[in-house]
Amino acid sequence: MPxxxxxxxxxxxxxxxxDAIDTAQxxxxxARGRLDEALDIVRPRMQPVDRGQQIRDDLGALFEDRxxxxxxxYDARDAAMAGDRIEAGAPHEALQKKAAELTTxxxxxxxxADIMDSARKLAPETASAPQxxxxxxxxxxxxxxxxxxxPTEIPLSEALALRHGLTTRQxxxxxxxxxPEHRTLSQLSDELRSTIDDAMSPETRALDAQARELxxxxxxxxxxxxLPSRILGTTARGRDRxxxxxxxxxxxxxxxxxxxxxxxxxxxxxxxxxxxxxxxxDAQNAGAMRNQDSLNRFFADRAxxxxxxxxxxxxxxxxxxxxxxLDQAEDFARxxxxxxxQGTNTPVGKxxxxxxxxxADAMRGVWKSARPGDDIKEILDTAGRSPENLRNARAAxxxxxxxxxxxxxxxxxxxxxxxxxxxxxxLTNKKVQSVMDxxxxxxxxxxxxxxxxxxxAALIDSESALRAKPPASSGTASISLQGKTDPALTATxxxxxxxxxxxxxxxxxxAESIFxxxxxxxxxxxxxxxxxxx
Numbered sequence: 001m002p003x004x005x006x007x008x009x010x011x012x013x014x015x016x017x018x019d020a021i022d023t024a025q026x027x028x029x030x031a032r033g034r035l036d037e038a039l040d041i042v043r044p045r046m047q048p049v050d051r052g053q054q055i056r057d058d059l060g061a062l063f064e065d066r067x068x069x070x071x072x073x074y075d076a077r078d079a080a081m082a083g084d085r086i087e088a089g090a091p092h093e094a095l096q097k098k099a100a101e102l103t104t105x106x107x108x109x110x111x112x113a114d115i116m117d118s119a120r121k122l123a124p125e126t127a128s129a130p131q132x133x134x135x136x137x138x139x140x141x142x143x144x145x146x147x148x149x150x151p152t153e154i155p156l157s158e159a160l161a162l163r164h165g166l167t168t169r170q171x172x173x174x175x176x177x178x179x180p181e182h183r184t185l186s187q188l189s190d191e192l193r194s195t196i197d198d199a200m201s202p203e204t205r206a207l208d209a210q211a212r213e214l215x216x217x218x219x220x221x222x223x224x225x226x227l228p229s230r231i232l233g234t235t236a237r238g239r240d241r242x243x244x245x246x247x248x249x250x251x252x253x254x255x256x257x258x259x260x261x262x263x264x265x266x267x268x269x270x271x272x273x274x275x276x277x278x279x280x281x282d283a284q285n286a287g288a289m290r291n292q293d294s295l296n297r298f299f300a301d302r303a304x305x306x307x308x309x310x311x312x313x314x315x316x317x318x319x320x321x322x323x324x325x326l327d328q329a330e331d332f333a334r335x336x337x338x339x340x341x342q343g344t345n346t347p348v349g350k351x352x353x354x355x356x357x358x359x360a361d362a363m364r365g366v367w368k369s370a371r372p373g374d375d376i377k378e379i380l381d382t383a384g385r386s387p388e389n390l391r392n393a394r395a396a397x398x399x400x401x402x403x404x405x406x407x408x409x410x411x412x413x414x415x416x417x418x419x420x421x422x423x424x425x426x427l428t429n430k431k432v433q434s435v436m437d438x439x440x441x442x443x444x445x446x447x448x449x450x451x452x453x454x455x456x457a458a459l460i461d462s463e464s465a466l467r468a469k470p471p472a473s474s475g476t477a478s479i480s481l482q483g484k485t486d487p488a489l490t491a492t493x494x495x496x497x498x499x500x501x502x503x504x505x506x507x508x509x510x511a512e513s514i515f516x517x518x519x520x521x522x523x524x525x526x527x528x529x530x531x532x533x534x
Contacts, residue, residue: 004388006359006396012383014352017340020382024333031322031329038319039289042312044281051274051281052247056240058265059228066218073211080207084156086199091159091192092119098191102184110184115165122154122162156199163192171223221264227257228264248278255304262308276309283316291327295320340382347375348382360400366435367400373434380438394439401426 046054099111135143166189173182200208222229227250233241242250251261252275265271279302283289288298295316299306306313339346343353347366354362369375383389405423426432 004391004395006399007356009392009396010356010359010362012389013379016382017348017352020340021336024336028329028333031326035322035326038322042280042315042319044277046277048245048248051278052244054270054274055247056231058268058271059231062264063222063232070211070214070218073214077204077207077211081156081204084201084204085153086156086159088152088154089123090195091162092123094191094195095119095188098188106184110181112169115162119162122158124152159196163189226260228261251275252278252282252305258305276312279305279309279312289319289323292320292324347378351379359396360403363396363400367431372431376435376438397439
């Protein structure tokens with residue numbers, strides 16, 4: 001038998017396989033830890049209610065500031081307008097003129113009667129007839145008291161009050177979605193506005209334009225039905241129309257509401273922190289960390305928001321890369337487990353299912369497999385092709401060879417006898433040869449391998465010579481049964497001779513002569529190696 005220990009080789013394969021599995025699983029655990037760290041960085045820190053309330057508070061504070069600003073502008077205008085006056089009948093005439101252009105239905109349904117009545121009362125009436133005083137003059141004619149003539153001008157603030165009533169109705173109609181009413185009131189308001197502008201002094205007109213611009217800005221930002229106006233909207237009982245926890249998702253859920261909100265309070269630290277946290281929550285809810293495709297889809301869907309927060313994008317990209325690394329590590333760990341796991345249906349798994357007492361069975365399973373050459377390569381690559389491992393692998397092979405090619409019966413001296421014909425058939429089996437080609441892969445080992453195969457053929461010649469001697473009653477191998485088997489043909493002797501050849505201690509011709517003399521009692525005979533059989 002060759003030097004080496006088959007059980008040690010089996011242990012080496014098992015240990016190498018376990019090391020490969022452990023290394024892959026350790027890498028997967030490391031990748032999991034890195035992902036956990038990356039996910040913690042992009043984990044939302046605020047509650048949905050807190051995010052929404054922060055955004056509402058900042059919008060409310062801005063609304064108050066902007067409202068106070070336009071009110072101060074109107075106060076300045078009113079102060080400058082104290083001396084400005086307008087013809088008393090001008091407001092009513094302007095409204096009547098525009099109302100006459102409307103349809104009958106529009107006049108009946110949408111023109112506010114109370115405002116028209118107030119405008120009519122401001123218009124001058126025809127002077128009343130003089131009243132009698134009860135006195136007569138020197139000619140006996142009654143003395144009459146003339147009535148005061150109605151004023152021809154009124155303060156400009158009276159006309160502005162009328163327009164304020166119209167604009168209030170406009171906003172109510174707009175908020176309620178009553179478009180035809182809003183359109184009709186806008187026409188009346190614009191007509192009255194033109195009349196008022198004509199009556200203003202240049203100073204008042206300039207201050208009024210400034211105040212109106214500020215007021216239009218507040219209306220556009222907080223009263224036109226956009227998201228900020230809905231966030232600040234209240235019910236008739238003074239309750240918030242939108243629950244606080246729904247505000248954050250509404251802000252980041254679409255580009256228009258996002259732009260409307262961030263344009264107003266995007267520079268405020270509180271809102272910025274709340275929106276940043278909401279983006280992270282959106283990524284979490286969308287499952288953006290499932291894989292890279294999910295993350296890329298989230299980036300595409302929320303590009304308008306993510307672009308304003310580079311740190312959020314960087315954090316999510318880092319988490320996505322960590323998730324990809326984890327997926328790859330876990331996939332590799334599964335592959336390694338399936339490839340090297342003890343008892344799995346793989347070359348290494350089937351080889352290592354045997355314990356140290358089953359080395360021959362393990363090696364037999366290799367050459368009996370469908371692809372023995374590939375299987376032994378996989379096993380050797382797993383253990384490593386060190387000289388020691390190759391020696392031990394050859395020893396494992398010889399354990400199966402010895403068990404397979406020796407006779408079950410012993411000679412009279414108790415020696416195990418090699419069956420030359422079985423040994424030759426074993427060594428020339430193509431599957432066995434593909435395994436041996438890997439175990440004896442070097443030039444010197446190849447030479448020894450060929451010598452072993454020829455020695456197997458020599459044993460057949462030896463058996464033939466034994467059978468040619470005077471037979472016993474059975475006519476077959478009678479010398480072995482009588483305890484007269486040549487000592488050179490016992491398992492121990494043949495193994496010793498094979499080992500000497502494999503080590504290069506004796507040459508092939510010498511080994512041939514040993515087996516030939518043992519079988520025939522004559523000198524060495526020349527022979528040709530037998531052809532391989534499958």
